[in-house]
Amino acid sequence: MGVDTSLIWAVLILFGVMMYVVMDGFDLGLGILYPFFPGKSERDVIMNTVAPVWDGNETWLVLGGAGLLAAFPLAYSVILSALYLPLIFMLIGLIFRGVAFEFRFKALERERHFWDKAFIGGSVAAAFFQGVALGAYVEGLPVANGAYAGAALGWLAPFPIFTGLGLVATYALLGSTWLIMRTAGEMQAHAYRITRRLVWLLLLFIAAVSAWTPLSDAQIAARWFTLPNLFWFAPVPLLVVLTAVLLLRAVARKRDAAPFVYTLVLVFLGYSGLGISLWPNVIPPAVSIWDAASPPQSQGFALVGALLIVPVILMYTIWSYYVFRGKVRHGEGYH
């Protein structure tokens, strides 16, 4: 038996999406939080905390898309056509907020408010529709004859809307804890206040999703609540509770970096929880990674390039975050 390239690709794509959620998560979160920081200098600082790295964050999204097409063309074609409108709206949101980074600083004084709004609207839309797409995906996409067989507006349902709001809250929390880490003074104090409320909001969403999915989906319930799985996976919810306690304590004690780190752990736990619910399906509820795999010749050929280049992109990412670490104060922008 040879190497299971489907498995390697699944891990690679899961990793890429994880990188995307974590990294674009906090910079979308900053756009979501923009309305709570109305002053121009505050907004300049917010943008400067992320300006050097944001486009690197989005490369993971493109890599995920291309990787999915190369390794699991069936999943790519079914998922992207089933979630047609949410994904298109997400892309439009990303375009607006992407160019807002540059155009906002280039705009004349009287034009700036437009790009501020584009940044807010684009970030909220991208986050919300990513959440909607995620919710619809978790609920399951019916497949018949190799094509999506559900309703065109199947994503327009309570659960996806709920996860859409949940992801907006998640990204906002990533954004606010990022600001705690990267700002000082009054802005940081403001970020602490926002963070405290967001933590409770997010816990509410996590609890609701954790109850909602097993109740509505027997397959997911079986995955979590049968023996011996119960013992294997019990640490996940316990760790969520532990992390939440640590996060709230870190905020109360006005710690600098800890809130962001704990939020990352929280997001990672939520992500792995979803992974446990769905594995090994690439199109829930019935198509596994092996069913959707492209021919081994295709997976192998593309894997050579990915294994060579992904580590380089990773090293470069780490290096640029390392270079741009530390507090950002007003007037010392990268712009």
Add this chain to the structure above:
Amino acid sequence: MFGLSALQLARMQFGFTICFHIIFPAITIGLASYLTVLEACWLKTRREHYLDLYHFWSKVFAVNFGMGVVSGIVMAYQFGTNWSGFSRFAGGITGPLLAYEVLTAFFLEAGFLGVMLFGLNSVGPVLHFLSTALVALGTLISTTWILASNSWMQTPQGFEILNGRVVPTDWFKVIFNPSFPYRLTHMTIAAYLATALMVSSAAAWHLLRGNDNRAIRKMLSMAMWMLLIVAPIQAVVGDMHGLNTLKYQPAKIAAIEGHWENEGNDGTPLILFGLPDMQREETRYKVEVPHLGSVILTHTWDGQIPGLKQFPPQDRPFSPVVFWTFRVMVGLGLLMIAVGVWSAWLRWRGTLWSNRLFLRCVTCMGPAGLFAILAGWITTEMGRQPWVVYGILRTADAVSPHDAGQVGLTLIVFVLVYVAVFGTGIAYLLRILRKGPHDDEGLAVETGGPGLPQQPMRPLSAAHKSDRDDAADDERS
């Protein structure tokens, strides 16, 4: 929606987004090589105006690259959202090719673009030159992957069909498929010509306004040498590409020529102008030159090419469009050759910098190369219809099963957003072109890098300084 089917709307959407997108990579390919040549000239001669030009055009390069990336994200998702039948069927081949294109582009951005845009003072001239050259090489490698994918869709080979999807059997054959070398050469040269025309247009515009310096003259001069030498080569490559198409996609050639049937053993005439009519199965009001079609397409006096009537009606490309887009492309190409020859004449007479009619003409030709690229791509892509993978997958079977309302809605949104966003971006590019290049452009450049006012992560920022000056000018005026 508006009486259009979901398939037609999906095709319009793909056409619209790809036409917008291709402009940016074409200029990226051309400028990257141009910058390499400029820096090589500077290293060899140490003349300052080469460095001025390098810094000026690297700003244009940066903005253009950024817009190419943003519009490219949409392309990477559209194969799945709108063409799920295609992705499912052909993803095993086009997927890895696209993945390599994406990986190459990121590798390039991650590795060398930052050094190229900001690093001249930190890494020294020779390493910096190597970075520029590697960026240029990277753009060409990206072109290679994406054209391998497109060419495979035009002339597929090296695969078998198992369980209703393609399975690659020989990657070498997949990549080096019959139309690939011609398409790659034709497109790369087209990108160079389009860039040369844009560069010369900016130079001529400045000269007409009395902004005259060595850098601007050098721009015009280099671009005109390019046109004089390369535009005729492009005609030869185009001819070879046409012969290749005749061999593998004869219906496309018949549609391009508006050629319906052969009469006896007579040679094929060349229809200069006319109105192909798909219903009547004839080309009306045609003006034709006897035997010229045979001479061009078969290189003989009496050779014949297949007529459209030899193909069943459902397999015929839509001749009224490709007939005209092809003529627009060829017409612009001939114009480029003419301008090249004209420039040589004026150079010999010593009036290259002062002949106002010539300068006006060159200014107007600025977007001609891009229009020719668009016309050429429309010809080759619509000429492939009704197939998306030639001979094995029909476009109608490739489209996602959305209703027309949804596709129409997203099409309208894309048009509005693209016009607003990329319109702003293009206006911004034109602002940069209007500003320079001025003397000592090179000295005015801010150094960049970690912790400095500029950083290598974001190509669009490379241009910000001139824009701040520009905004200040606008406020004053």
